[in-house]
Amino acid sequence: MITRRFAVLVAVGLPLPALLPAPWLAVAGVLAVALLLALIDLAVAGPLTGLRLRRDGDRTVWLGNGATSRLTVTNGGRRTVRLSLRDSWVPSAGAGPLQHALTLPPGAEQEVVTTLVPTRHGDRPAVRVTLRSRGPLGLAYRQRRRKWNEKVTPPWTLRVLPLFPSRRILPEKLARIRVLDGSAVTRGRGHGTEFDVLREYVIGDDVRSIDWRGSARHHDVVVRTWRPERDRRVFCVLDTGRTSAVRIGDVPRLDASIDAALLLSVLAARADDRVDLLALDTVVRARVAGGGHRTQLPRLIDALASLEPALAETDYSLLGRELLRRDRKRSLVVIFTALDIAPMIEGLLPLLPRLAARHKVVVAGVRDPAMARLATLPAEVSAADVHAAAAAERVLGQRDRLRDLLDRSGATVVDADADTFASKVADVYLLLKATGRL
Amino acid sequence: MTTTRRRRRWLRLAVPFVILFALVTGTLVVHAIAQPDPEDADYLSPVSDAGIGGGTLAARLRGEGVVVERVTSTVDALTALWTGGGSTLLVTTPGLVDTSQLSTFGRLPTGTRVVLVAPTRAALDRSDWPIEVHGDRWTATTAEPGCTDPTAAAAGPAAVRDLSYGGDCYDGALLTVAYGGAVVTVAGAADPFRNDRIGEHGNATLAEGLLSQAGRVVWLDVHEREEPPPPSSEPTPPTTPQQTTATGEASPGDGRPADPTDGPQEQPEQAAESPPNPLGQAFPPAFWATVVLLAAALLALAVAAARRLGTPVAEPLPSRVPALETLLGHARLYQRARARGASLAILRTAARRRLAVHLGLPPGAGIADIAEAAGLEEDGVRDILGSAVVPENDDELIAMAAAVQNLEREITANSAAAIFEGEQS
Known part of the structure; x- marks a missing residue:
């Protein structure tokens, strides 16, 4: 194939027909010279078949951070290759720069670095490395078909872990766990329901926690200490059905979940x-x-990273099959879904009484702040606003009814805006943990 | 599945064009079949009774005392015209007749009237008559005379408008030109002369009017293409100059009707063959060679730009559903249906439920309970929350909805203030 430089070469010959006595011969001459040079260039250009590609670099990255991918090109041929290279990723991988130019003498290897700033979580594959070998004059180049380029591309996938905006409230929640644990200095001893150890009484201990039978044996006053239960089971259930695809703010509901x-x-x-x-x-x-x-925990984060909403109705019978197995121990089941009445009545509600009989069930759904905004009339009211408010009130009423229904079926409902959602869910867990109801 | 879809993708592009092509072809075929064929022996023949024949017109002319003489070649027609003076020559198939021979200056006796039926552009180009085709139509249609020509005015509207020659009558479809001592009339369509159409509108009157002005009609009935005669002159031309001078004086008093309104349109003769394209000679070959080279350079640029370093990569698109889609759809449905009563009822129910929760009343508390707990007049609260009045228009709806919201805000604010005061005291 020819380059733009070839067109420039032909354009340089433009004055010749006017200057030479035989204009048509001049045209033929210019074209012939340009074609000849291009053919020579093409013949001299280094072959693509001798190139070997190898890739390494980051395998995982948190969304919002940058990653690098290093592509090593080795020239196994006997001629120098002047290479233009394009490392194509899916657009959401945010790969750059688009093109690399390198010159590889025989036997040399060189590394090109692609920086990636992904814009979505999940697996971001490297699709194709396209190679183009230019001639020394830059008039023509060699480039193979797309299939060939895809074949020589070393496969690579960057796993982008989801954004974790709740990281900032993690220290606070962890501090509360330490309080529960008793490892932090607070008003009381370690709370909990599980017996920990007996130890000597010191002044300031709660007299109610004195173990009299132990004191009789030890000839000293001993108190019992308690700790929160351990080795309880938490079962997170994420609904990736159609209701999770709904955008709340600018991100799908699944991201909040x-x-x-x-x-x-x-x-x-x-x-x-x-x-x-x-x-x-x-x-x-x-x-x-x-x-x-x-x-x-890393496995869990990895699994969460690859989740995508699907436009299908969630089949909760799968959940029932999983959780109602006979050998399943009692656990805290947190179901992240949407509090929409129609899919709930179809799917989760019939299952819920049996689930709640064996497990502690929490149903958590992100609320859409836009709905509350629509339900209140703005300052400049139009008829459309009133109708929109009515429609929003209708949905809100349904949601309240659904919450009652869920409550009655034995589930705890967490219904919060996206910014406080994760915190509210964690609070429910901490409360259950503190009161020993896990 | 994707491969089959890709295989069928070209259909999306092809099907509309195929349908369009079929429609256009079908229409053209039907139109071609519907058009009469001048090479058909019946076409405007005075001895034919077929639909496309001209037997009716011939019979009518004979009924008016006009002699109709059928000839089957141009030579015969010229002979017939020269043997009897003051005749009308009817050329039914100008496309087949050698019009160059007829139109040569002085070939026809002076005072001859020539009526051409729908001569095409090619037929007129072959002739010397200063007539041009200005436009044509898909089919023949009727037109008002629109001019003071007595024949046209007598006939009224007639289906003569198909080809147009730029005259005044019938939107240009009828034009009379004096040329070479003869008067040439062109009619834009064959309809007024045909057996099946002569009875419509003023067709019969127009055709008879055109042909009965002289006492004799020479009906040139040719259905095969006539070859132009060899250059050697025929017996008739030598007589032409004499005859022209002989009948030249006679022509004014020939009983001809008043001049056609168009008047004689004398146009300068054009050069017979078109000259070579002047643009080709205006520039030296060096210029054209440079243009070719420039085109080659631009082509090379386009080819170079066409090959990409790797095609774009498609993003596997995530499923995203716009929020509140159904909710807003509901709102628009309410508005479209003008369900003001229903919308207001929903707002009131929601407000009552929230107020009941706020005031600590059991669910399903009545308006009286709410009013009592809030310390307001029951009637006022009932007006806002429970009146059976259905809003008549949007303004009423807005006012009532705003009243509901204000009441709710008032009650919640009041009780908050009361709690605050209670804490203060």
Whole structure:
């Protein structure tokens, strides 16, 4: 193929027909010279088949941070290759720069660095590396078909972990766990319901916690200390069905759910509880179960990263099959979904009494602040505003009814705006933990 | 699935064009079939009774005492014209007749009237008559005479408008020109002469008016293309100059009707063959060579720009649903249906529910309970929250909805203030 320089070469010959006596011969001459030079250039250009590509770099990155991917090109041919290279990623990977130019003598290898600033979480694949070998004159180049380029591209996937805006409230929640634990100095001893140890009484201890039988044995006054229960089970259920695709503010509802689930998982892992995860719509999209306490947190984050809303109705019978197994121990089931009445009546509500009989169930849904805004009339009222307010009130009324229904079925409902949602869910967990109701 | 979809994708582009092509072709075929064929032996023939024949017109002319003489070649027609003076020559198929021979200056006897039926552009180009086709139509249609020509005025509206020649009559479809001692009349369509159409509008009157001005009609009935005669002159031309001078004086008093309103349109003769394109000679070959080279350079630029370093990569698009879609749809439905009563009822129910919760009343508390708990007049609260009046127009609806919201705000603010005062005291 020819380059723009070839066109410039032809354009340089433009005055010749006017200057030479035989204009048509001059045209033929200019074109012939340009074509000849281009052919020579093409023949001299280094072959693409001798090139080898290798890639390394970051495998995971938190959304909002940058990652780098290093592509190493080795010239295994016997001629120098003047290479133009384009490292194509999916657009949401935010890859740059678009093109690299490098000159590779025989046997040399060189590294090109692509910086990635992803704009969405999930797996961002490297799609294709396109190679173009220019001739020394720059008049022509060699480039193979797309299929060939895709074949030589080393496969690579960058896993982008979801944005975790609740990180900023994590220290506060962790401090509350430490208070519960008794490892931080507060008003009381470690709260909890699980017996920890017996120790000597010191002045200031609650006299109610003196263990008289132990004191009789030890010839000294001993008190019992308690600690919060450990090794409880937290089961996060994420609904990735159609209701999770709804944009709240500018992000889908699922992102808020992921954020809250992350916070809850981190808290539970710190409090020595086991965290399981299930994401489902028509099929189970992600499942993280078992494993040790803290070791599985990265696995959990990894699983959450790849979740995407699907435009399908969620099948809660899958959840029932998972949670109503006979060997399933009692756990805290947190269902992240939307408090929409129609899918709830179809899906979760029939299942809920049986679930609540065996587990502690929390149903958490992000509220859309735009709805509350629509429900109040603005200063300059028009008829359309009144009708919109009526429609919003209708939905709000339905949601209140749904909350009553869920309450009556034995579930705790968390219904909060997106900015406080994760915090509210964590509070429910901490409250249950503190009161030993897990 | 994607491959089949890709395979069918070209159909999306092709189907509209195929349909369009079929429509256009079908229309053209039907139109071509519907048009009469001049090479058909029946076409405007005085001895034919077919729909496209001219037997009716011939019979009518004979009925008026006009002699109709049918000839089947131009030579015969010229002979017939020269043997009897003051005739009308009717050329039914100018496209097939050798019009150059007829139109040569002085070939026709002076005072001859020539009527051409729908001569095409090609037929007129072959002739010397200073007539041009200015435009044509898809089919023949009727037109008002629109001029003072006695024949046209007598006939009234007639279906003669198909080809137009720029005259005044019938929107240009009828034009009379004096040329070479003869008077040439062109009619834009064959309809007024045909058996099946002669009875419509003023067709019959127009056709008879055109043909019955002299006592004799030479009806040139040719249905095969006539070859132009060899350059050697025929017996008739030598007589032409004499005859012209002989009948030259006679022509004014020939009983001809008043001059056509168009008058003789003498136009300068154009050069027979078009000259070579002057643009080609205006510039030296060096210029054209430079243009070719420039085009080559631009083509090379386009080719160079066409090959990309890797095609764009498609983003696997996430599913995103706009929030509040159904809610806003509901609102628009209410508005479209003017469901003011329903909208207001929803707002009132919601306000009552919230007030009941706020005032600590059991769910489903009545208006009386709310008014009592809020310390307000029951009637006033009932007016706002429970009146059966359905708002008649949007202004009433807005006022009532605002009243509901204000009442709610007032009650909540009052009780908050009361609690505040209670804490203060």
